[in-house]
Amino acid sequence: MPDPNIIPQKHRINKDDRKNLLGNDSFVIWFTGLSGSGKSTLANLLEQRLNEKRVLTYLLDGDNVRTGLNKDLGFGDEDRIENIRRLGEVSKLFLDAGIVVLTAFISPFRSDRETVRELVGKENFHEVYVKCPLELCESRDVKGLYSKARAGQIPKFTGIDSPYEEPLNAELVIDTSALTIEDSVSLLDDYVSGLLKRK
Amino acid sequence: MPDPNIIPQKHRINKDDRKNLLGNDSFVIWFTGLSGSGKSTLANLLEQRLNEKRVLTYLLDGDNVRTGLNKDLGFGDEDRIENIRRLGEVSKLFLDAGIVVLTAFISPFRSDRETVRELVGKENFHEVYVKCPLELCESRDVKGLYSKARAGQIPKFTGIDSPYEEPLNAELVIDTSALTIEDSVSLLDDYVSGLLKRK
Numbered sequence: 001m002p003d004p005n006i007i008p009q010k011h012r013i014n015k016d017d018r019k020n021l022l023g024n025d026s027f028v029i030w031f032t033g034l035s036g037s038g039k040s041t042l043a044n045l046l047e048q049r050l051n052e053k054r055v056l057t058y059l060l061d062g063d064n065v066r067t068g069l070n071k072d073l074g075f076g077d078e079d080r081i082e083n084i085r086r087l088g089e090v091s092k093l094f095l096d097a098g099i100v101v102l103t104a105f106i107s108p109f110r111s112d113r114e115t116v117r118e119l120v121g122k123e124n125f126h127e128v129y130v131k132c133p134l135e136l137c138e139s140r141d142v143k144g145l146y147s148k149a150r151a152g153q154i155p156k157f158t159g160i161d162s163p164y165e166e167p168l169n170a171e172l173v174i175d176t177s178a179l180t181i182e183d184s185v186s187l188l189d190d191y192v193s194g195l196l197k198r199k
Numbered sequence: 200m201p202d203p204n205i206i207p208q209k210h211r212i213n214k215d216d217r218k219n220l221l222g223n224d225s226f227v228i229w230f231t232g233l234s235g236s237g238k239s240t241l242a243n244l245l246e247q248r249l250n251e252k253r254v255l256t257y258l259l260d261g262d263n264v265r266t267g268l269n270k271d272l273g274f275g276d277e278d279r280i281e282n283i284r285r286l287g288e289v290s291k292l293f294l295d296a297g298i299v300v301l302t303a304f305i306s307p308f309r310s311d312r313e314t315v316r317e318l319v320g321k322e323n324f325h326e327v328y329v330k331c332p333l334e335l336c337e338s339r340d341v342k343g344l345y346s347k348a349r350a351g352q353i354p355k356f357t358g359i360d361s362p363y364e365e366p367l368n369a370e371l372v373i374d375t376s377a378l379t380i381e382d383s384v385s386l387l388d389d390y391v392s393g394l395l396k397r398k
Contacts, residue, residue: 011258012243013250021253044211051212054220056255058296059210069288072281082271089268090289097257097298 018098022056024196028091028101028120029188032113032167033130034159035145036137038176038184039104042130045185046192047102055196058094060087061104075156081112088116095124100192108158110165126195128188129170132177134159217297221255223395227290227300227319228387231312231366232329233358234344235336237375237383238303241329244384245391246301254395257293259286260303274355280311287315294323299391307363325394327387328369331376333358 019025029046031039043059050057066073070086073079084107094101107113117125137159138146149157156162167173172191174184218224228245230238242258249256265272269285272278283306293300306312316324336358337345348356355361366372371390373383 011262012247013256013258017250018255021250021255048211051216051220056217056220056297057212058292059212060292063210064292064295068291069285086268086285090292092267093257093259093263093289094293094296096263097293097296098255099296099298 015096015098022098024055024100025198026095026098026100027124027126027195028095028103028116029126029128029192030107030113030116031102031104031128031130032107032170034132034134034137034164035106035157036140036142037130037132038174038181039106039130041181042128042174042176042184042188043102043104045181046188049185049189050100050192053196055100056098057100057102059102059104060090060094065090080109084109084112084116088119091116092120095120106158106164108162108164110167113167126172126191127167127170128191129167129173131166131173131175136177214295214297221297223254223299224397225294225297225299226323226325226394227294227302227315228325228327228391229306229312229315230301230303230327230329231306231369233331233333233336233363234305234356235339235341236329236331237373237380238305238329240380241327241373241375241383241387242301242303244380245387248384248388249299249391252395254299255297256299256301258301258303259289259293264289279308283308283311283315287318290315291319294319305357305363307357307361309364309366312366325371325390326366326369327371327373327390328366330365330372330374335376 015026031043033039040061043061047057047059065087069090070083073083087103087105091101091103113127141147145154145157146160148154149160158164172187174187176184230242232238239260242260246256246258264286268289269282272282286302286304290300290302312326340346344353344356345359347353348359357363371386373386375383
């Protein structure tokens with residue numbers, strides 16, 4: 001429903017001005033993977049590395065989105081789609097604000113991730129698949145969610161009774177069952193350093 | 200519906216780190232006033248001034264919000280409330296990201312503005328009432344919206360068939376029927392400069 005009565009006014013300050021101010025381009029690093037695969041851990045460590053390099057970042061995750069902007073949404077199919085749509089739109093605003101956006105959400109469905117990729121622009125979207133076998137994630141069970149899900153206390157839990165669709169063409173795959181955390185962060189750091197050098 | 204299965208993890212990089220990186224505090228400058236009062240014009244000019252001072256800002260307005268994040272919302276009472284709620288939540292994320300947020304929305308209802316004030320924290324919320332008599336706004340009719348509203352083509356148009364509730368305790372009032380644009384921007388610039396000096 002694009003309202004015909006909303007007439008775009010050109011903003012005086014745009015993305016290029018902010019890029020100029022901050023000294024680097026903005027983009028989205030979209031972490032996807034099972035619960036317990038290590039998305040939040042890696043996103044946090046990457047953010048720390050970027051902060052040390054004086055790169056302005058923002059990490060969107062369940063903590064600051066599901067408890068705020070998307071607190072009206074549940075976990076049914078329709079709400080999951082709306083959840084990701086809003087995440088995409090918010091990421092787009094942050095991109096426009098010149099900020100490097102990190103997101104850490106299971107985001108299990110390929111179509112949802114592709115929707116965000118199109119929305120923010122393919123050239124700005126970098127999908128990082130944090131790969132880890134379900135068995136290992138479940139044995140870690142850092143938050144105790146898998147045992148709850150197995151007990152039927154969390155319906156439609158990804159990996160248990162709701163599918164996780166592996167990325168087919170992720171920009172980066174980090175296998176946290178094979179790599180140390182340190183090596184995983186180094187891979188990420190190298191990848192993002194390449195993006196920061198782009199003109 | 201705060202989900203009991205969302206367990207907050209402490210972020211390694213927080214608002215203070217970003218304040219340290221950017222060199223200034225973040226806050227929200229919330230412009231409110233009738234359509235045609237000059238909100239967008241002033242917000243854009245203020246943003247330009249701040250950019251010249253190397254302050255990172257982001258302007259949220261109908262152009263980037265109503266056409267994106269809130270494009271699923273109409274102008275009925277329920278949708279207006281949800282529109283402002285989401286704006287508040289997005290402002291809160293931007294604040295946390297360390298950015299000076301400017302918003303330019305009619306936001307006609309006191310209760311909605313108070314909701315945002317509480318949400319982002321009173322100390323971070325600066326309400327700027329862009330004051331201008333309806334007659335003058337209507338005679339300007341920059342976007343041709345008032346004539347459409349008078350012709351019954353836009354229902355519930357603020358000032359015509361939907362009320363505008365003037366702020367009672369705005370942090371700043373700018374009377375654009377009495378001041379030049381230049382003087383209005385100077386007033387804003389002075390006010391915001393004071394905020395930027397806060398520790």
